[in-house]
Amino acid sequence: MSETNPANLDGxxxxxxxxxxxxxxxxxxxxxxxxxxxxxxxxxxLWPYKDTPAVGWIFMMxxxxxxxxxxxxxxxxxxWEANWKYVxxxxxxxxxxxxxxxxxxxxxxxxxxxxxxxxxxxAEPEVPASAADRDPEHAEDHHDGTHANQxx
Amino acid sequence: MGHDESGHHDHxxxxxxxxxxxxxxxxxxxxxxSTEIMFFAGLIGTYVVLRFGAPTGTWPTPADVHLSEPxxxxxxxxxxxxxxxxxxxxxxxxxxxxxxxxxxLFLTLLLGSVFLGVKLYEYNQKFAxxxxxxxxxxxxxxxxxxxxxxxxxxPLKAKRDKLDKKKAELGGLPTTExxxxxxxxxxxxxGRLEESEEQDLKKYNQLLSGVxxxxxxxxxxxxxxxxxxxxxLVQLAKYVSGPGHGHGHxxxxxxxxxxxxxxxxxxxxxxxxxxxxxxxxxLVARQNNADSEAAQKADIQSDLAxxxxxxxxxxxxxxxxxxLRELKHGINEDHHMxxxxxxxxxxxxxxxYFLLTGFHxxxxxxxxxxxxxxMCMRLGPEKAGFIENTGLYWHFVxxxxxxxxxxxxxx
Numbered sequence: 001m002s003e004t005n006p007a008n009l010d011g012x013x014x015x016x017x018x019x020x021x022x023x024x025x026x027x028x029x030x031x032x033x034x035x036x037x038x039x040x041x042x043x044x045x046l047w048p049y050k051d052t053p054a055v056g057w058i059f060m061m062x063x064x065x066x067x068x069x070x071x072x073x074x075x076x077x078x079x080w081e082a083n084w085k086y087v088x089x090x091x092x093x094x095x096x097x098x099x100x101x102x103x104x105x106x107x108x109x110x111x112x113x114x115x116x117x118x119x120x121x122x123a124e125p126e127v128p129a130s131a132a133d134r135d136p137e138h139a140e141d142h143h144d145g146t147h148a149n150q151x152x
Numbered sequence: 153m154g155h156d157e158s159g160h161h162d163h164x165x166x167x168x169x170x171x172x173x174x175x176x177x178x179x180x181x182x183x184x185x186s187t188e189i190m191f192f193a194g195l196i197g198t199y200v201v202l203r204f205g206a207p208t209g210t211w212p213t214p215a216d217v218h219l220s221e222p223x224x225x226x227x228x229x230x231x232x233x234x235x236x237x238x239x240x241x242x243x244x245x246x247x248x249x250x251x252x253x254x255x256x257l258f259l260t261l262l263l264g265s266v267f268l269g270v271k272l273y274e275y276n277q278k279f280a281x282x283x284x285x286x287x288x289x290x291x292x293x294x295x296x297x298x299x300x301x302x303x304x305x306x307p308l309k310a311k312r313d314k315l316d317k318k319k320a321e322l323g324g325l326p327t328t329e330x331x332x333x334x335x336x337x338x339x340x341x342x343g344r345l346e347e348s349e350e351q352d353l354k355k356y357n358q359l360l361s362g363v364x365x366x367x368x369x370x371x372x373x374x375x376x377x378x379x380x381x382x383x384x385l386v387q388l389a390k391y392v393s394g395p396g397h398g399h400g401h402x403x404x405x406x407x408x409x410x411x412x413x414x415x416x417x418x419x420x421x422x423x424x425x426x427x428x429x430x431x432x433x434x435l436v437a438r439q440n441n442a443d444s445e446a447a448q449k450a451d452i453q454s455d456l457a458x459x460x461x462x463x464x465x466x467x468x469x470x471x472x473x474x475x476l477r478e479l480k481h482g483i484n485e486d487h488h489m490x491x492x493x494x495x496x497x498x499x500x501x502x503x504x505y506f507l508l509t510g511f512h513x514x515x516x517x518x519x520x521x522x523x524x525x526x527m528c529m530r531l532g533p534e535k536a537g538f539i540e541n542t543g544l545y546w547h548f549v550x551x552x553x554x555x556x557x558x559x560x561x562x563x
Contacts, residue, residue, distance in 0.1 A: 075236075
Protein backbone atom coordinates (compact mmCIF):
# COMPACT_ATOMS: atom_id res chain seq x y z
CA MET A 1 0.00 0.00 0.00
CA SER A 2 2.89 2.28 -0.63
CA GLU A 3 0.87 4.43 -3.04
CA THR A 4 -1.53 5.57 -0.39
CA ASN A 5 -0.89 8.98 1.02
CA PRO A 6 -3.01 10.93 3.45
CA ALA A 7 -4.78 12.96 0.79
CA ASN A 8 -5.65 9.80 -1.01
CA LEU A 9 -7.40 8.33 1.99
CA ASP A 10 -10.24 10.78 2.13
CA GLY A 11 -12.21 8.68 -0.24
CA UNK A 12 -14.16 11.27 -2.17
CA UNK A 13 -11.33 13.57 -3.01
CA UNK A 14 -8.89 10.81 -3.64
CA UNK A 15 -8.91 11.09 -7.41
CA UNK A 16 -8.15 14.70 -7.89
CA UNK A 17 -4.49 14.07 -8.36
CA UNK A 18 -3.40 14.64 -11.85
CA UNK A 19 -5.19 11.86 -13.67
CA UNK A 20 -8.25 11.76 -15.80
CA UNK A 21 -8.88 14.98 -17.62
CA UNK A 22 -10.92 15.61 -20.70
CA UNK A 23 -8.09 14.78 -23.09
CA UNK A 24 -7.51 11.34 -21.66
CA UNK A 25 -11.20 10.52 -21.60
CA UNK A 26 -11.66 11.60 -25.18
CA UNK A 27 -8.63 9.57 -26.24
CA UNK A 28 -10.10 6.50 -24.57
CA UNK A 29 -13.47 7.25 -26.13
CA UNK A 30 -11.92 7.37 -29.60
CA UNK A 31 -10.08 4.11 -28.87
CA UNK A 32 -13.35 2.47 -27.82
CA UNK A 33 -15.11 3.63 -30.96
CA UNK A 34 -12.28 2.38 -33.15
CA UNK A 35 -12.32 -0.97 -31.35
CA UNK A 36 -16.08 -1.26 -31.77
CA UNK A 37 -15.52 -0.59 -35.45
CA UNK A 38 -12.86 -3.30 -35.43
CA UNK A 39 -15.21 -5.94 -34.07
CA UNK A 40 -17.93 -4.71 -36.39
CA UNK A 41 -15.44 -5.15 -39.22
CA UNK A 42 -15.74 -8.94 -38.84
CA UNK A 43 -19.34 -8.54 -39.99
CA UNK A 44 -18.40 -6.69 -43.15
CA UNK A 45 -17.60 -8.40 -46.42
CA LEU A 46 -13.99 -7.29 -46.23
CA TRP A 47 -13.24 -9.59 -43.30
CA PRO A 48 -10.93 -12.22 -44.78
CA TYR A 49 -11.63 -15.13 -42.42
CA LYS A 50 -15.26 -15.82 -43.27
CA ASP A 51 -14.57 -19.52 -43.64
CA THR A 52 -13.15 -20.02 -40.18
CA PRO A 53 -15.52 -18.27 -37.78
CA ALA A 54 -13.32 -19.17 -34.82
CA VAL A 55 -10.77 -16.58 -36.00
CA GLY A 56 -13.45 -13.91 -35.92
CA TRP A 57 -14.68 -15.03 -32.50
CA ILE A 58 -11.23 -14.94 -30.96
CA PHE A 59 -10.56 -11.58 -32.57
CA MET A 60 -13.82 -10.14 -31.26
CA MET A 61 -13.21 -11.46 -27.77
CA UNK A 62 -9.72 -9.99 -27.78
CA UNK A 63 -11.18 -6.66 -28.87
CA UNK A 64 -13.86 -6.89 -26.18
CA UNK A 65 -11.30 -7.64 -23.50
CA UNK A 66 -9.24 -4.67 -24.65
CA UNK A 67 -12.30 -2.44 -24.50
CA UNK A 68 -13.20 -3.78 -21.07
CA UNK A 69 -9.68 -3.07 -19.83
CA UNK A 70 -9.81 0.47 -21.22
CA UNK A 71 -13.15 1.16 -19.53
CA UNK A 72 -12.05 -0.31 -16.22
CA UNK A 73 -8.62 1.31 -16.15
CA UNK A 74 -9.64 4.76 -17.32
CA UNK A 75 -13.33 5.36 -16.75
CA UNK A 76 -13.52 3.33 -13.57
CA UNK A 77 -10.23 4.89 -12.45
CA UNK A 78 -8.64 1.56 -11.61
CA UNK A 79 -5.36 2.70 -13.14
CA TRP A 80 -4.95 5.30 -10.41
CA GLU A 81 -6.40 3.33 -7.54
CA ALA A 82 -4.34 1.84 -4.72
CA ASN A 83 -3.60 -1.86 -4.54
CA TRP A 84 -6.96 -2.75 -3.07
CA LYS A 85 -8.15 -3.00 -6.68
CA TYR A 86 -6.51 -6.38 -6.99
CA VAL A 87 -8.29 -7.69 -3.90
CA UNK A 88 -11.72 -6.90 -5.26
CA UNK A 89 -11.36 -7.46 -8.98
CA UNK A 90 -8.87 -10.26 -9.36
CA UNK A 91 -10.77 -13.13 -7.67
CA UNK A 92 -13.99 -12.28 -9.46
CA UNK A 93 -12.27 -11.93 -12.82
CA UNK A 94 -10.37 -15.16 -12.26
CA UNK A 95 -13.53 -17.07 -11.42
CA UNK A 96 -15.43 -15.76 -14.40
CA UNK A 97 -12.61 -16.45 -16.84
CA UNK A 98 -12.19 -19.87 -15.28
CA UNK A 99 -15.89 -20.60 -15.65
CA UNK A 100 -15.95 -19.75 -19.33
CA UNK A 101 -12.67 -21.54 -20.07
CA UNK A 102 -13.85 -24.68 -18.36
CA UNK A 103 -17.13 -24.67 -20.25
CA UNK A 104 -15.85 -24.19 -23.78
CA UNK A 105 -13.79 -27.35 -24.35
CA UNK A 106 -16.30 -29.53 -22.59
CA UNK A 107 -19.20 -28.09 -24.48
CA UNK A 108 -17.47 -27.72 -27.82
CA UNK A 109 -17.01 -31.47 -27.93
CA UNK A 110 -20.49 -32.23 -26.70
CA UNK A 111 -22.27 -32.87 -29.95
CA UNK A 112 -19.51 -35.16 -31.14
CA UNK A 113 -20.51 -37.61 -28.46
CA UNK A 114 -24.24 -37.55 -29.07
CA UNK A 115 -25.98 -40.88 -29.07
CA UNK A 116 -28.37 -41.74 -31.89
CA UNK A 117 -31.28 -41.17 -29.60
CA UNK A 118 -29.97 -37.76 -28.63
CA UNK A 119 -29.70 -36.76 -32.28
CA UNK A 120 -33.28 -37.72 -32.89
CA UNK A 121 -34.37 -35.14 -30.36
CA UNK A 122 -31.86 -32.49 -31.34
CA ALA A 123 -32.75 -29.52 -33.50
CA GLU A 124 -32.47 -30.26 -37.16
CA PRO A 125 -29.15 -29.30 -38.70
CA GLU A 126 -29.58 -27.15 -41.78
CA VAL A 127 -27.87 -29.53 -44.14
CA PRO A 128 -30.06 -30.53 -47.07
CA ALA A 129 -30.62 -34.26 -47.05
CA SER A 130 -29.04 -34.67 -50.46
CA ALA A 131 -25.87 -32.88 -49.32
CA ALA A 132 -25.79 -34.96 -46.16
CA ASP A 133 -25.96 -38.11 -48.23
CA ARG A 134 -23.05 -37.03 -50.37
CA ASP A 135 -20.90 -35.87 -47.48
CA PRO A 136 -19.94 -38.93 -45.46
CA GLU A 137 -18.87 -36.86 -42.44
CA HIS A 138 -22.26 -35.21 -42.14
CA ALA A 139 -24.12 -38.30 -43.11
CA GLU A 140 -22.65 -39.98 -40.07
CA ASP A 141 -24.22 -37.31 -37.91
CA HIS A 142 -27.63 -37.03 -39.44
CA HIS A 143 -28.47 -40.37 -40.89
CA ASP A 144 -29.81 -41.76 -37.72
CA GLY A 145 -33.52 -41.75 -38.15
CA THR A 146 -33.91 -38.07 -38.96
CA HIS A 147 -35.81 -39.04 -42.07
CA ALA A 148 -37.65 -41.99 -40.62
CA ASN A 149 -38.69 -39.77 -37.76
CA GLN A 150 -40.32 -37.29 -40.04
CA UNK A 151 -42.35 -39.35 -42.35
CA UNK A 152 -44.15 -41.85 -40.25
CA MET B 153 -12.30 4.82 8.98
CA GLY B 154 -9.45 4.84 11.40
CA HIS B 155 -6.62 4.69 8.99
CA ASP B 156 -3.18 6.08 8.87
CA GLU B 157 -2.59 7.95 12.07
CA SER B 158 1.07 8.69 11.49
CA GLY B 159 0.89 10.64 8.29
CA HIS B 160 4.67 10.36 7.97
CA HIS B 161 6.05 8.84 4.88
CA ASP B 162 9.60 10.00 5.03
CA HIS B 163 10.78 7.09 7.15
CA UNK B 164 10.13 3.44 6.77
CA UNK B 165 7.35 2.34 9.05
CA UNK B 166 4.82 -0.43 8.70
CA UNK B 167 1.32 0.89 8.45
CA UNK B 168 -1.79 -0.86 9.49
CA UNK B 169 -5.10 -0.19 7.78
CA UNK B 170 -8.12 -1.71 9.47
CA UNK B 171 -10.16 -1.18 6.30
CA UNK B 172 -9.63 -0.59 2.62
CA UNK B 173 -8.52 2.96 1.95
CA UNK B 174 -11.73 4.27 0.48
CA UNK B 175 -15.22 5.28 1.47
CA UNK B 176 -17.68 2.65 2.56
CA UNK B 177 -19.98 3.47 -0.33
CA UNK B 178 -17.31 2.89 -2.92
CA UNK B 179 -16.22 -0.30 -1.22
CA UNK B 180 -19.76 -1.61 -1.32
CA UNK B 181 -20.18 -0.69 -4.97
CA UNK B 182 -16.97 -2.50 -5.83
CA UNK B 183 -17.99 -5.56 -3.82
CA UNK B 184 -21.35 -5.48 -5.56
CA UNK B 185 -19.67 -5.18 -8.94
CA SER B 186 -17.42 -8.14 -8.26
CA THR B 187 -20.49 -10.25 -7.55
CA GLU B 188 -22.04 -8.84 -10.70
CA ILE B 189 -19.02 -9.94 -12.72
CA MET B 190 -19.68 -13.48 -11.59
CA PHE B 191 -23.41 -13.14 -12.18
CA PHE B 192 -22.93 -12.14 -15.79
CA ALA B 193 -20.09 -14.61 -16.24
CA GLY B 194 -22.59 -17.29 -15.26
CA LEU B 195 -25.13 -16.02 -17.76
CA ILE B 196 -22.57 -15.71 -20.54
CA GLY B 197 -21.23 -19.14 -19.62
CA THR B 198 -24.73 -20.55 -20.02
CA TYR B 199 -24.99 -18.89 -23.39
CA VAL B 200 -21.66 -20.36 -24.44
CA VAL B 201 -22.81 -23.82 -23.36
CA LEU B 202 -26.02 -23.59 -25.34
CA ARG B 203 -24.64 -21.78 -28.37
CA PHE B 204 -21.58 -23.92 -29.02
CA GLY B 205 -23.27 -27.06 -27.82
CA ALA B 206 -26.07 -26.67 -30.34
CA PRO B 207 -25.94 -29.26 -33.13
CA THR B 208 -23.54 -28.14 -35.84
CA GLY B 209 -24.99 -25.55 -38.12
CA THR B 210 -28.24 -25.09 -36.27
CA TRP B 211 -27.68 -21.90 -34.30
CA PRO B 212 -29.62 -19.13 -36.08
CA THR B 213 -27.62 -16.51 -37.92
CA PRO B 214 -28.44 -12.87 -37.10
CA ALA B 215 -30.31 -12.63 -40.41
CA ASP B 216 -32.44 -15.64 -39.49
CA VAL B 217 -33.68 -13.96 -36.33
CA HIS B 218 -33.87 -10.45 -37.78
CA LEU B 219 -31.03 -9.13 -35.65
CA SER B 220 -29.52 -6.00 -37.14
CA GLU B 221 -25.80 -5.70 -36.52
CA PRO B 222 -25.68 -1.96 -37.33
CA UNK B 223 -28.36 -1.32 -34.71
CA UNK B 224 -26.36 -3.31 -32.18
CA UNK B 225 -23.24 -1.36 -33.06
CA UNK B 226 -25.16 1.88 -32.71
CA UNK B 227 -26.29 0.85 -29.24
CA UNK B 228 -22.70 0.05 -28.34
CA UNK B 229 -21.71 3.50 -29.46
CA UNK B 230 -24.52 5.07 -27.40
CA UNK B 231 -23.37 3.26 -24.26
CA UNK B 232 -19.75 4.26 -24.80
CA UNK B 233 -20.85 7.89 -25.16
CA UNK B 234 -22.86 7.63 -21.96
CA UNK B 235 -19.80 6.24 -20.18
CA UNK B 236 -17.86 9.31 -21.26
CA UNK B 237 -20.58 11.71 -20.18
CA UNK B 238 -20.89 10.14 -16.74
CA UNK B 239 -17.15 10.39 -16.19
CA UNK B 240 -17.23 14.02 -17.33
CA UNK B 241 -20.09 14.60 -14.91
CA UNK B 242 -17.85 13.37 -12.09
CA UNK B 243 -15.04 15.66 -13.22
CA UNK B 244 -17.41 18.64 -13.31
CA UNK B 245 -18.72 17.70 -9.90
CA UNK B 246 -15.24 17.71 -8.43
CA UNK B 247 -14.42 20.96 -10.16
CA UNK B 248 -17.41 22.56 -8.40
CA UNK B 249 -19.31 23.10 -11.63
CA UNK B 250 -22.70 21.91 -10.42
CA UNK B 251 -24.58 23.13 -13.48
CA UNK B 252 -22.12 21.54 -15.87
CA UNK B 253 -22.32 18.32 -13.88
CA UNK B 254 -26.09 18.31 -14.17
CA UNK B 255 -25.82 18.80 -17.92
CA UNK B 256 -23.55 15.80 -18.27
CA LEU B 257 -25.79 13.74 -16.01
CA PHE B 258 -28.82 14.68 -18.06
CA LEU B 259 -26.97 13.69 -21.22
CA THR B 260 -26.15 10.34 -19.65
CA LEU B 261 -29.78 9.86 -18.72
CA LEU B 262 -30.76 10.70 -22.27
CA LEU B 263 -28.24 8.31 -23.82
CA GLY B 264 -29.35 5.53 -21.48
CA SER B 265 -32.93 6.13 -22.55
CA VAL B 266 -31.91 6.01 -26.21
CA PHE B 267 -30.29 2.66 -25.55
CA LEU B 268 -33.46 1.34 -23.94
CA GLY B 269 -35.58 2.77 -26.75
CA VAL B 270 -33.50 0.98 -29.36
CA LYS B 271 -33.72 -2.19 -27.30
CA LEU B 272 -37.48 -1.83 -27.17
CA TYR B 273 -37.60 -1.42 -30.94
CA GLU B 274 -35.48 -4.54 -31.36
CA TYR B 275 -37.71 -6.56 -29.02
CA ASN B 276 -40.73 -5.41 -30.97
CA GLN B 277 -39.12 -6.59 -34.19
CA LYS B 278 -38.60 -10.01 -32.65
CA PHE B 279 -42.18 -10.18 -31.43
CA ALA B 280 -43.47 -9.08 -34.83
CA UNK B 281 -41.76 -12.10 -36.36
CA UNK B 282 -43.16 -14.47 -33.78
CA UNK B 283 -39.85 -14.90 -31.97
CA UNK B 284 -40.79 -15.28 -28.34
CA UNK B 285 -38.96 -17.17 -25.64
CA UNK B 286 -41.79 -19.61 -25.14
CA UNK B 287 -44.42 -21.57 -26.88
CA UNK B 288 -47.94 -20.17 -26.73
CA UNK B 289 -46.87 -17.06 -28.63
CA UNK B 290 -43.70 -18.30 -30.24
CA UNK B 291 -44.06 -19.32 -33.89
CA UNK B 292 -40.73 -21.10 -33.94
CA UNK B 293 -40.55 -24.72 -35.05
CA UNK B 294 -37.32 -26.62 -34.68
CA UNK B 295 -37.78 -28.88 -37.67
CA UNK B 296 -39.43 -28.76 -41.05
CA UNK B 297 -41.49 -31.89 -40.63
CA UNK B 298 -45.09 -32.92 -41.16
CA UNK B 299 -46.00 -31.45 -37.79
CA UNK B 300 -44.77 -28.12 -39.07
CA UNK B 301 -46.76 -28.46 -42.28
CA UNK B 302 -49.84 -29.16 -40.19
CA UNK B 303 -49.09 -26.09 -38.09
CA UNK B 304 -49.08 -24.09 -41.31
CA UNK B 305 -52.28 -25.67 -42.55
CA UNK B 306 -54.41 -24.97 -39.46
CA PRO B 307 -54.18 -21.16 -39.41
CA LEU B 308 -54.52 -20.97 -43.20
CA LYS B 309 -57.58 -23.19 -43.11
CA ALA B 310 -59.07 -21.14 -40.28
CA LYS B 311 -58.58 -17.93 -42.26
CA ARG B 312 -59.95 -19.48 -45.45
CA ASP B 313 -62.97 -20.91 -43.62
CA LYS B 314 -63.67 -17.59 -41.97
CA LEU B 315 -63.81 -15.83 -45.32
CA ASP B 316 -65.79 -18.69 -46.82
CA LYS B 317 -68.34 -18.41 -44.05
CA LYS B 318 -68.61 -14.70 -44.58
CA LYS B 319 -69.08 -15.26 -48.28
CA ALA B 320 -71.74 -17.89 -47.61
CA GLU B 321 -73.57 -15.50 -45.31
CA LEU B 322 -73.47 -12.89 -48.03
CA GLY B 323 -75.21 -15.34 -50.31
CA GLY B 324 -72.44 -16.97 -52.30
CA LEU B 325 -71.62 -20.65 -52.23
CA PRO B 326 -68.49 -21.56 -50.25
CA THR B 327 -65.41 -22.36 -52.21
CA THR B 328 -64.30 -25.93 -52.13
CA GLU B 329 -60.98 -27.59 -52.58
CA UNK B 330 -61.92 -27.68 -56.22
CA UNK B 331 -60.50 -24.68 -57.99
CA UNK B 332 -63.05 -24.71 -60.81
CA UNK B 333 -66.11 -24.38 -58.65
CA UNK B 334 -64.30 -21.64 -56.77
CA UNK B 335 -63.89 -19.69 -59.98
CA UNK B 336 -67.51 -20.09 -60.97
CA UNK B 337 -68.52 -19.00 -57.47
CA UNK B 338 -66.50 -15.87 -57.84
CA UNK B 339 -68.40 -15.04 -60.99
CA UNK B 340 -71.72 -15.66 -59.28
CA UNK B 341 -71.13 -13.55 -56.23
CA UNK B 342 -68.92 -10.91 -57.73
CA GLY B 343 -68.93 -7.81 -55.59
CA ARG B 344 -70.36 -9.57 -52.57
CA LEU B 345 -67.06 -9.77 -50.70
CA GLU B 346 -64.84 -6.77 -50.72
CA GLU B 347 -62.19 -6.81 -53.38
CA SER B 348 -59.35 -7.25 -50.88
CA GLU B 349 -61.17 -10.04 -49.09
CA GLU B 350 -61.80 -11.80 -52.36
CA GLN B 351 -58.08 -11.58 -53.10
CA ASP B 352 -57.24 -12.88 -49.65
CA LEU B 353 -59.55 -15.81 -50.13
CA LYS B 354 -57.88 -16.65 -53.40
CA LYS B 355 -54.47 -16.32 -51.77
CA TYR B 356 -55.40 -18.60 -48.88
CA ASN B 357 -56.71 -21.20 -51.29
CA GLN B 358 -53.53 -21.01 -53.33
CA LEU B 359 -51.38 -21.30 -50.24
CA LEU B 360 -53.39 -24.16 -48.82
CA SER B 361 -53.80 -26.43 -51.80
CA GLY B 362 -50.92 -25.25 -53.94
CA VAL B 363 -48.21 -24.89 -51.32
CA UNK B 364 -48.87 -26.49 -47.93
CA UNK B 365 -51.04 -29.44 -48.89
CA UNK B 366 -48.90 -30.10 -51.94
CA UNK B 367 -45.81 -30.33 -49.72
CA UNK B 368 -47.63 -32.64 -47.34
CA UNK B 369 -48.77 -34.74 -50.27
CA UNK B 370 -45.27 -35.04 -51.73
CA UNK B 371 -43.75 -35.74 -48.33
CA UNK B 372 -46.17 -38.55 -47.57
CA UNK B 373 -46.40 -40.00 -51.07
CA UNK B 374 -44.71 -43.43 -51.04
CA UNK B 375 -43.50 -42.77 -54.59
CA UNK B 376 -41.37 -39.81 -53.49
CA UNK B 377 -37.68 -40.61 -52.96
CA UNK B 378 -36.54 -40.41 -49.32
CA UNK B 379 -34.30 -37.35 -49.72
CA UNK B 380 -36.92 -35.43 -51.67
CA UNK B 381 -39.53 -35.89 -48.95
CA UNK B 382 -37.38 -34.00 -46.53
CA UNK B 383 -36.32 -31.37 -49.03
CA UNK B 384 -39.87 -30.49 -49.98
CA LEU B 385 -40.67 -29.64 -46.35
CA VAL B 386 -37.42 -27.71 -45.88
CA GLN B 387 -38.27 -25.77 -49.03
CA LEU B 388 -41.77 -25.14 -47.70
CA ALA B 389 -40.24 -23.55 -44.62
CA LYS B 390 -38.05 -21.37 -46.85
CA TYR B 391 -41.07 -20.14 -48.81
CA VAL B 392 -42.63 -19.04 -45.53
CA SER B 393 -39.70 -17.26 -43.93
CA GLY B 394 -37.77 -16.23 -47.02
CA PRO B 395 -34.41 -17.38 -48.32
CA GLY B 396 -32.67 -15.88 -45.28
CA HIS B 397 -28.93 -16.30 -44.68
CA GLY B 398 -26.33 -13.76 -45.50
CA HIS B 399 -26.95 -10.08 -45.02
CA GLY B 400 -28.20 -7.57 -47.53
CA HIS B 401 -30.21 -9.37 -50.15
CA UNK B 402 -29.77 -7.68 -53.46
CA UNK B 403 -32.95 -5.82 -54.31
CA UNK B 404 -33.81 -7.42 -57.60
CA UNK B 405 -37.11 -8.01 -59.31
CA UNK B 406 -36.43 -11.69 -59.62
CA UNK B 407 -37.74 -13.90 -56.87
CA UNK B 408 -34.98 -15.83 -55.09
CA UNK B 409 -37.01 -18.97 -55.69
CA UNK B 410 -37.56 -18.33 -59.40
CA UNK B 411 -35.04 -20.77 -60.83
CA UNK B 412 -36.20 -23.67 -58.75
CA UNK B 413 -39.88 -22.95 -59.30
CA UNK B 414 -39.48 -22.61 -63.06
CA UNK B 415 -37.78 -25.96 -63.15
CA UNK B 416 -40.55 -27.48 -61.09
CA UNK B 417 -43.17 -25.90 -63.33
CA UNK B 418 -41.50 -27.33 -66.44
CA UNK B 419 -41.43 -30.79 -64.90
CA UNK B 420 -45.04 -30.57 -63.84
CA UNK B 421 -46.11 -29.34 -67.27
CA UNK B 422 -44.47 -32.35 -68.84
CA UNK B 423 -46.22 -34.62 -66.39
CA UNK B 424 -49.47 -32.80 -66.98
CA UNK B 425 -49.23 -33.38 -70.71
CA UNK B 426 -48.45 -37.05 -70.12
CA UNK B 427 -51.34 -37.44 -67.72
CA UNK B 428 -53.73 -35.71 -70.10
CA UNK B 429 -52.76 -38.17 -72.82
CA UNK B 430 -53.32 -40.96 -70.34
CA UNK B 431 -56.69 -39.47 -69.41
CA UNK B 432 -57.74 -39.31 -73.06
CA UNK B 433 -56.60 -42.88 -73.59
CA UNK B 434 -58.60 -44.06 -70.59
CA LEU B 435 -61.67 -42.14 -71.67
CA VAL B 436 -61.49 -43.77 -75.08
CA ALA B 437 -60.96 -47.14 -73.46
CA ARG B 438 -64.01 -46.62 -71.30
CA GLN B 439 -66.01 -45.75 -74.38
CA ASN B 440 -64.83 -48.78 -76.26
CA ASN B 441 -65.29 -51.19 -73.38
CA ALA B 442 -68.78 -49.98 -72.59
CA ASP B 443 -70.12 -53.48 -72.97
CA SER B 444 -67.29 -55.47 -71.45
CA GLU B 445 -66.96 -56.93 -67.97
CA ALA B 446 -67.71 -54.92 -64.87
CA ALA B 447 -64.27 -55.66 -63.39
CA GLN B 448 -62.47 -54.22 -66.35
CA LYS B 449 -64.66 -51.17 -66.32
CA ALA B 450 -63.95 -50.65 -62.64
CA ASP B 451 -60.22 -50.88 -63.34
CA ILE B 452 -60.41 -48.22 -65.98
CA GLN B 453 -62.58 -46.10 -63.73
CA SER B 454 -60.12 -46.25 -60.84
CA ASP B 455 -57.16 -45.53 -63.13
CA LEU B 456 -59.04 -42.55 -64.44
CA ALA B 457 -59.78 -41.34 -60.92
CA UNK B 458 -56.09 -41.56 -60.01
CA UNK B 459 -55.06 -39.65 -63.11
CA UNK B 460 -57.71 -37.02 -62.53
CA UNK B 461 -56.82 -36.46 -58.88
CA UNK B 462 -53.16 -36.17 -59.82
CA UNK B 463 -54.07 -33.67 -62.52
CA UNK B 464 -56.12 -31.68 -60.05
CA UNK B 465 -53.25 -31.58 -57.59
CA UNK B 466 -50.90 -30.46 -60.32
CA UNK B 467 -53.22 -27.65 -61.35
CA UNK B 468 -53.41 -26.52 -57.70
CA UNK B 469 -49.64 -26.67 -57.54
CA UNK B 470 -49.38 -24.56 -60.68
CA UNK B 471 -51.52 -21.94 -58.95
CA UNK B 472 -49.29 -22.22 -55.90
CA UNK B 473 -46.17 -21.82 -58.03
CA UNK B 474 -47.73 -18.72 -59.55
CA UNK B 475 -47.99 -17.23 -56.08
CA LEU B 476 -44.56 -18.40 -54.91
CA ARG B 477 -42.98 -17.06 -58.09
CA GLU B 478 -43.88 -13.53 -56.94
CA LEU B 479 -42.21 -13.87 -53.55
CA LYS B 480 -39.26 -11.68 -52.63
CA HIS B 481 -38.79 -12.21 -48.90
CA GLY B 482 -41.05 -15.13 -48.14
CA ILE B 483 -44.76 -15.51 -47.57
CA ASN B 484 -44.75 -14.03 -44.09
CA GLU B 485 -43.10 -10.80 -45.10
CA ASP B 486 -44.57 -10.31 -48.57
CA HIS B 487 -48.13 -11.13 -47.58
CA HIS B 488 -48.01 -9.78 -44.01
CA MET B 489 -48.85 -13.16 -42.61
CA UNK B 490 -48.00 -14.60 -39.24
CA UNK B 491 -47.33 -18.21 -40.14
CA UNK B 492 -45.12 -20.57 -38.14
CA UNK B 493 -41.47 -20.50 -39.12
CA UNK B 494 -38.72 -23.10 -38.96
CA UNK B 495 -35.69 -22.01 -37.00
CA UNK B 496 -33.48 -24.85 -35.82
CA UNK B 497 -32.40 -24.09 -32.23
CA UNK B 498 -34.58 -20.99 -32.50
CA UNK B 499 -36.35 -21.52 -29.20
CA UNK B 500 -33.03 -21.81 -27.43
CA UNK B 501 -31.77 -18.73 -29.22
CA UNK B 502 -34.78 -16.71 -28.13
CA UNK B 503 -34.42 -17.86 -24.53
CA UNK B 504 -30.76 -16.91 -24.29
CA TYR B 505 -31.20 -13.66 -26.20
CA PHE B 506 -34.05 -12.40 -24.07
CA LEU B 507 -32.41 -13.60 -20.85
CA LEU B 508 -29.07 -11.90 -21.52
CA THR B 509 -30.34 -8.66 -23.00
CA GLY B 510 -33.23 -8.59 -20.53
CA PHE B 511 -30.96 -8.77 -17.50
CA HIS B 512 -28.73 -6.15 -19.05
CA UNK B 513 -31.74 -3.93 -19.78
CA UNK B 514 -32.86 -4.26 -16.14
CA UNK B 515 -29.43 -3.02 -15.11
CA UNK B 516 -29.81 -0.09 -17.49
CA UNK B 517 -33.22 0.74 -16.01
CA UNK B 518 -31.79 0.71 -12.49
CA UNK B 519 -28.98 3.00 -13.65
CA UNK B 520 -31.47 5.40 -15.20
CA UNK B 521 -33.48 5.51 -11.96
CA UNK B 522 -30.35 6.42 -10.02
CA UNK B 523 -29.49 9.10 -12.58
CA UNK B 524 -33.00 10.47 -12.29
CA UNK B 525 -32.53 10.69 -8.52
CA UNK B 526 -29.22 12.43 -9.15
CA MET B 527 -30.98 14.98 -11.35
CA CYS B 528 -32.92 16.12 -8.27
CA MET B 529 -29.73 16.93 -6.36
CA ARG B 530 -27.35 19.85 -6.38
CA LEU B 531 -24.23 18.24 -7.79
CA GLY B 532 -21.56 19.96 -5.75
CA PRO B 533 -18.27 18.38 -4.71
CA GLU B 534 -20.00 16.81 -1.70
CA LYS B 535 -21.97 14.68 -4.15
CA ALA B 536 -18.83 13.49 -5.96
CA GLY B 537 -18.93 10.20 -4.04
CA PHE B 538 -22.49 9.53 -5.15
CA ILE B 539 -21.68 10.32 -8.77
CA GLU B 540 -18.52 8.24 -8.64
CA ASN B 541 -20.37 5.20 -7.30
CA THR B 542 -23.20 5.57 -9.79
CA GLY B 543 -20.63 6.01 -12.52
CA LEU B 544 -18.82 2.83 -11.48
CA TYR B 545 -22.08 0.94 -11.76
CA TRP B 546 -22.84 2.53 -15.14
CA HIS B 547 -19.41 1.67 -16.52
CA PHE B 548 -20.03 -1.89 -15.48
CA VAL B 549 -23.29 -1.90 -17.43
CA UNK B 550 -21.31 -0.64 -20.42
CA UNK B 551 -18.73 -3.35 -19.80
CA UNK B 552 -21.33 -6.09 -19.92
CA UNK B 553 -22.67 -4.76 -23.21
CA UNK B 554 -19.15 -4.70 -24.62
CA UNK B 555 -19.19 -8.48 -24.30
CA UNK B 556 -22.83 -9.05 -25.12
CA UNK B 557 -22.70 -7.16 -28.41
CA UNK B 558 -20.21 -9.39 -30.21
CA UNK B 559 -21.52 -12.53 -28.53
CA UNK B 560 -25.13 -11.97 -29.54
CA UNK B 561 -24.86 -9.99 -32.76
CA UNK B 562 -21.64 -10.96 -34.44
CA UNK B 563 -20.87 -14.57 -33.43
